[in-house]
Amino acid sequence: xxxxxxxxxxxxxxxxxxxxxxxxxxxxxxxxxxxxxxxxxxxxxxxxxxxxxxxxxxxxxxxxxxxxxxxxxxxxxxxxxxxxxxxxxxxxxxxxxxxxxxxxxxxxxxxxxxxxxxxxxxxxxxxxxxxxxxxxxxxxxxxxxxxxxxxxxxxxxxxxxxxxxxxxxxxxxxxxxxxxxxxxxxxxxxxxxxxxxxxxxxxxxxxxxxxxxxxxxxxxxxxxxxxxxxxxxxxxxxxxxxxxxxxxxxxxxxxxxxxxxxxxxxxxxxxx
Amino acid sequence: xxxxxxxxxxxxxxxxxxxxxxxxxxxxxxxxxxxxxxxxxxxxxxxxxxxxxxxxxxxxxxxxxxxxxxxxxxxxxxxxxxxxxxxxxxxxxxxxxxxxxxxxxxxxxxxxxxxxxxxxxxxxxxxxxxxxxxxxxxxxxxxxxxxxxxxxxxxxxxxxxxxxxxxxxxxxxxxxxxxxxxxxxxxxxxxxxxxxxxxxxxxxxxxxxxxxxxxxxxxxxxxxxxxxxxxxxxxxxxxxxxxxxxxxxxxxxxxxxxxxx
Numbered sequence: 097x098x099x100x101x102x103x104x105x106x107x108x109x110x111x112x113x114x115x116x117x118x119x120x121x122x123x124x125x126x127x128x129x130x131x132x133x134x135x136x137x138x139x140x141x142x143x144x145x146x147x148x149x150x151x152x153x154x155x156x157x158x159x160x161x162x163x164x165x166x167x168x169x170x171x172x173x174x175x176x177x178x179x180x181x182x183x184x185x186x187x188x189x190x191x192x193x194x195x196x197x198x199x200x201x202x203x204x205x206x207x208x209x210x211x212x213x214x215x216x217x218x219x220x221x222x223x224x225x226x227x228x229x230x231x232x233x234x235x236x237x238x239x240x241x242x243x244x245x246x247x248x249x250x251x252x253x254x255x256x257x258x259x260x261x262x263x264x265x266x267x268x269x270x271x272x273x274x275x276x277x278x279x280x281x282x283x284x285x286x287x288x289x290x291x292x293x294x295x296x297x298x299x300x301x302x303x304x305x306x307x308x309x310x311x312x313x314x315x316x317x318x319x320x321x322x323x324x325x326x327x328x329x330x331x332x333x334x335x336x337x338x339x340x341x342x343x344x345x346x347x348x349x350x351x352x353x354x355x356x357x358x359x360x361x362x363x364x365x366x367x368x
Numbered sequence: 369x370x371x372x373x374x375x376x377x378x379x380x381x382x383x384x385x386x387x388x389x390x391x392x393x394x395x396x397x398x399x400x401x402x403x404x405x406x407x408x409x410x411x412x413x414x415x416x417x418x419x420x421x422x423x424x425x426x427x428x429x430x431x432x433x434x435x436x437x438x439x440x441x442x443x444x445x446x447x448x449x450x451x452x453x454x455x456x457x458x459x460x461x462x463x464x465x466x467x468x469x470x471x472x473x474x475x476x477x478x479x480x481x482x483x484x485x486x487x488x489x490x491x492x493x494x495x496x497x498x499x500x501x502x503x504x505x506x507x508x509x510x511x512x513x514x515x516x517x518x519x520x521x522x523x524x525x526x527x528x529x530x531x532x533x534x535x536x537x538x539x540x541x542x543x544x545x546x547x548x549x550x551x552x553x554x555x556x557x558x559x560x561x562x563x564x565x566x567x568x569x570x571x572x573x574x575x576x577x578x579x580x581x582x583x584x585x586x587x588x589x590x591x592x593x594x595x596x597x598x599x600x601x602x603x604x605x606x607x608x609x610x611x612x613x614x615x616x617x618x619x620x621x622x623x624x625x626x627x628x629x
Contacts, residue, residue, distance in 0.1 A: 269472035269531075270436055273486035273538055274462035283489050287476050 099258050144336075151338040155330055161319065162326035163346050168320055169239045169308040170350075174301055176244025179253025188256045199252065206249035211242075218242035219314040235320050239311050242349070247304055254296040258289035298358035302351045323347060381503050384444075386411045386542055386573050387432060391529035392441035394597075401427045403440070403597035411541075414604070416584040419594035425577040428594065429544050432575065433457075433464045434506055437456060446541040465535030468542065469547040471527040473519035473534070474590045479506070483534045489536070498537075498578060505533040509563045525556030527565050536567075545576040585609055594616045 217243050217331035223229055231237030262285050270280040309324035316325060327343030387409035394402040401424045409415050417425040420521045430436040433456050434450050443450040448460035473482050483502035487493040509529035519527055528548055551559040561583050568574055578584060584591050584605050591608040593601040601608050601617050612618045
């Protein structure tokens with residue numbers, strides 16, 4: 097009789113069983129970490145530092161001014177960034193060399209410099225070099241320029257990529273109808289390019305929302321204060337971290353929907 | 369077969385041809401795609417360009433409206449000196465319609481806007497007038513009730529008919545077709561060819577790069593067989609398609625008409 101080929105003593109684990117076991121193990125580790133944190137942390141102290149409702153309540157209604165300023169600064173900088181960014185993008189794809197060189201230098205400089213340093217330059221460097229200079233809109237003009245310069249460099253790169261992603265056939269069709277290069281750009285290329293870059297532009301808006309916290313370096317008053325500065329002032333005067341939590345939540349109130357919007361637009365782009 | 373003798377269209381001696389190409393050369397780097405093309409097309413003539421892929425048909429067509437810049441040679445088309453130093457290409461292209469293999473409809477615009485946009489933006493036609501004209505053009509190519517749709521919502525055949533309407537909206541004197549049915553599913557080819565036949569019957573001057581030998585036989589006044597960047601045969605379709613004089617044309621036609629052999 098032929099001997100049965102060495103049968104395994106135990107049946108080997110099926111892949112499915114192995115996956116289940118691995119997952120159970122990971123849950124167990126997570127649960128252990130969470131339990132350890134819960135036990136180790138001083139919850140009374142944390143609640144006292146971050147969740148003081150009386151302090152949070154006292155921040156209203158003034159926090160709305162700061163909240164509104166954050167939005168205004170963001171939109172001003174974005175508006176500046178869009179206008180200048182599209183112009184720079186057009187120069188980057190220009191057939192005229194000096195335009196291209198200027199645009200390349202512009203992008204490299206303002207993408208390479210920290211936004212904080214650009215704000216300092218706009219707020220203090222320029223007024224020193226040109227005494228008596230007045231920014232239209234006061235601090236609002238300074239912010240539009242200071243944050244917008246950095247933003248425009250990023251927007252320019254996005255828009256340039258969008259312009260180059262428009263199929264060549266679209267341009268050929270437009271030119272064949274007698275449209276000039278400029279007319280083709282305005283009527284056919286830019287509208288399609290901007291549609292393509294809506295997701296990265298939305299991300300840029302999220303970045304700007306957060307970068308608006310840098311505005312404090314310009315020296316702001318109660319009326320022109322944005323969220324971060326406001327929250328920090330409250331932190332100092334109350335010696336409590338609750339204002340930071342509330343400020344953070346208000347940022348998320350702006351950025352999370354924007355990010356969600358960007359994701360949705362991105363998927364819509366894929367579906368097309 | 370007793371076919372009526374096909375006569376070469378003989379234009380009045382004083383009428384200059386609508387298209388005149390002399391000694392046209394086109395090089396892409398080291399690759400000489402066109403090696404000396406001479407071609408006259410008279411007003412109202414339908415000329416079909418046939419030939420194997422890489423023979424230079426599309427390049428020749430694209431040189432006529434200067435989508436490709438000729439390396440050498442001269443071109444006049446629709447009354448415009450295309451290759452002269454003072455050529456106003458934008459003005460010339462208004463008179464030369466072009467239809468592409470991939471349709472190239474403006475994907476961000478509605479069907480109506482696709483047809484009306486060039487008259488509005490280039491000729492400054494008032495919007496209402498341009499749109500009324502666009503509706504007429506769309507009706508001519510059998511597209512109705514789709515004015516608000518986007519190009520992507522239409523079938524390939526519909527898109528190509530819109531592309532023809534878009535070109536016609538500029539009231540061109542000459543129409544260039546670059547393999548207009550090659551990107552279409554077979555069952556959609558007929559509707560586009562029908563529109564082109566109608567256009568030819570109305571007396572439009574047409575230069576057509578095509579693989580549709582049936583269309584060439586039926587509609588063309590003249591068929592040109594291109595190979596290796598030169599015009600190898602030229603004549604009425606009955607001659608070129610039925611009794612090619614050269615071995616190259618015979619081989620090509622055999623392959624096209626009997627692909628399974």
